[in-house]
Amino acid sequence: MKGTFPVNKFRELETPFYYYDVNVLRETLSCINKEAGKYNNFCVHYAVKANANHKILTIIRENGLGADCVSGGEIRAAVKAGFPTNKIVYAGVGKTDWEINLGLDYDIFCFNVESVPELEIINELAAAKGKVARVAFRINPNVGAHTHANITTGLAENKFGISMEDMDRVIDMAETLPNVKFVGLHFHIGSQIVDMGDFVALCNRVNELQEKLYARQIIVEHINVGGGLGIDYSHPNRQPIPNFAEYFSTYHKHLKLRPQQTLHFELGRAVVGQCGSLISKVIYVKQGTNKQFAILDAGMTDLIRPALYQAYHKIENITSDEAIETYDVVGPICESSDVFGKAIDLNKVHRGDLFALRSAGAYGEIMASAYNCRTLPQAYTSEELV
Numbered sequence: 001m002k003g004t005f006p007v008n009k010f011r012e013l014e015t016p017f018y019y020y021d022v023n024v025l026r027e028t029l030s031c032i033n034k035e036a037g038k039y040n041n042f043c044v045h046y047a048v049k050a051n052a053n054h055k056i057l058t059i060i061r062e063n064g065l066g067a068d069c070v071s072g073g074e075i076r077a078a079v080k081a082g083f084p085t086n087k088i089v090y091a092g093v094g095k096t097d098w099e100i101n102l103g104l105d106y107d108i109f110c111f112n113v114e115s116v117p118e119l120e121i122i123n124e125l126a127a128a129k130g131k132v133a134r135v136a137f138r139i140n141p142n143v144g145a146h147t148h149a150n151i152t153t154g155l156a157e158n159k160f161g162i163s164m165e166d167m168d169r170v171i172d173m174a175e176t177l178p179n180v181k182f183v184g185l186h187f188h189i190g191s192q193i194v195d196m197g198d199f200v201a202l203c204n205r206v207n208e209l210q211e212k213l214y215a216r217q218i219i220v221e222h223i224n225v226g227g228g229l230g231i232d233y234s235h236p237n238r239q240p241i242p243n244f245a246e247y248f249s250t251y252h253k254h255l256k257l258r259p260q261q262t263l264h265f266e267l268g269r270a271v272v273g274q275c276g277s278l279i280s281k282v283i284y285v286k287q288g289t290n291k292q293f294a295i296l297d298a299g300m301t302d303l304i305r306p307a308l309y310q311a312y313h314k315i316e317n318i319t320s321d322e323a324i325e326t327y328d329v330v331g332p333i334c335e336s337s338d339v340f341g342k343a344i345d346l347n348k349v350h351r352g353d354l355f356a357l358r359s360a361g362a363y364g365e366i367m368a369s370a371y372n373c374r375t376l377p378q379a380y381t382s383e384e385l386v
């Protein structure tokens, strides 16, 4: 056992694989429940897109969170893990008919609608089933978030949501459609946000919109502010649990809710990010012209975030205590972007050593691909490896 890892167990397993420390996950969830629970109208959903592993979903459901889904597949995964269907929200710009029908059959809590044509189709499909679908409108608040360009979503140029200018028109339209019921507003400005000022900017925008609606005597049942709370990827020691106290209190302080309204959150990364690591074996240590490479059996197919977003994941050699040397850590895929880190200081590396790529619980396993005809990575929880 080095650090928190059961290294001897790891040696018996085929690499690469994801390892989830369920103690970290449970600690994170109890912190969320404690901090959100301070405000009686806060309701937290988990964004299934971050990690749909069945065991992870089951633990999250046991802790009482709802599920935010973006596809029929995610709705099925949430139902299989036991999430009550009245705690499932379905969002996404391109919902197909079968996916809408699935949501209708399950009587889910709400569809987050992103366009007029989508609203019309939901109305039509609900009518065919003799149902009334609960809908929230995803409003594009035109608020920039200080994060990577690929994961900001709240700007006018992004494909997401209905513009603030169109909101009145869409609400008028919903009033004419008998098989939809307008119940909420939905926002999401981006992901891996660590500056609370970005959330304050969103709150201010939501307050403005609420005033406009109030002038029309409309008070929606719920406001959904999306997810986006970031995690600390670069912490040198342990991977800290995000500051949920600060996050929820920011919303409590800045978002003006009417007494009967509830505030919904849909957090992904902040829930599962820190509990997961990708465990990989060193295949070769290769001497380059002026550097040395540690070549792993995991590649960008197993964890694409560094290649796609230049994301940093802390890398540790969990089987060596020898003096530190510097390495470029790379995978075996035939792409020059298949690099996990450059000039990384690691305990001296040998063929067969095991590496942990930390903070990989969110958007890791779920984004794995079979490019180069590779096998998808396995996943184990700490409970399974005792």
Ligand code: LLP
Residues within 6 Å of the ligand: 047, 049, 050, 068, 091, 151, 153, 187, 188, 190, 191, 192, 226, 227, 228, 229, 266, 267, 268, 269, 270, 305, 309, 362, 363
């Ligand atoms: N709600 C909506 C509408 C979203 O689009 C997202 C994430 C979330 C909630 C959850 O956001 P979170 O709390 O996890 O930040 N693959 C990228 C992240 C893409 C996020 C997409 N939307 C990454 O690996 O960084």
